[in-house]
Amino acid sequence: MLAGGIWDDRAVRTYDLDTANARIAEIRPLLVALRADRALVAEEKAALAALEGRPDDLAAVGERDRREAAIRDAVERMERAVRSLTEWSVALRDIESGLIDLPALVNGIPVWLCWRLGEGTIGWWHAADEGFAGRKPIAELPMGSGGRLS
Numbered sequence: 582m583l584a585g586g587i588w589d590d591r592a593v594r595t596y597d598l599d600t601a602n603a604r605i606a607e608i609r610p611l612l613v614a615l616r617a618d619r620a621l622v623a624e625e626k627a628a629l630a631a632l633e634g635r636p637d638d639l640a641a642v643g644e645r646d647r648r649e650a651a652i653r654d655a656v657e658r659m660e661r662a663v664r665s666l667t668e669w670s671v672a673l674r675d676i677e678s679g680l681i682d683l684p685a686l687v688n689g690i691p692v693w694l695c696w697r698l699g700e701g702t703i704g705w706w707h708a709a710d711e712g713f714a715g716r717k718p719i720a721e722l723p724m725g726s727g728g729r730l731s
Contacts, residue, residue, distance in 0.1 A: 593684050594670040601683045601694045602702045611662045612679040618655040619676050625652045
């Protein structure tokens with residue numbers, strides 16, 4: 582499993598660049614929805630807090646029930662999205678920016694293919710023990726002679 586930026590390559594799927602870019606087509610709408618649901622939960626929680634001063638108001642009780650149901654539904658959708666990412670061995674780094682990492686191996690060395698919402702195809706990578714600040718262009722992958730990305 583994914584653990585602290587390093588993984589056991591027998592337990593985690595690794596991607597080549599083409600497969601990772603194909604997966605992005607599936608990931609993009611999940612991340613957009615995840616971000617929207619996160620915002621919805623925050624809005625609904627703020628609205629619920631505003632209703633706390635009206636515990637006996639029947640209209641407020643109904644509104645509270647609707648808002649709590651909306652939160653539950655959004656959280657369930659978020660959990661499904663995160664489950665899908667986990668099943669695909671995709672590491673969700675930040676919901677707001679839609680930042681993810683996909684595991685890959687370069688000459689047997691674990692690296693992350695790094696992507697976030699708003700970017701086209703995957704154009705960045707970083708070492709397994711580095712984060713976003715260590716992103717480098719894909720062209721700088723240390724392929725070496727006869728090396729391969731898998």
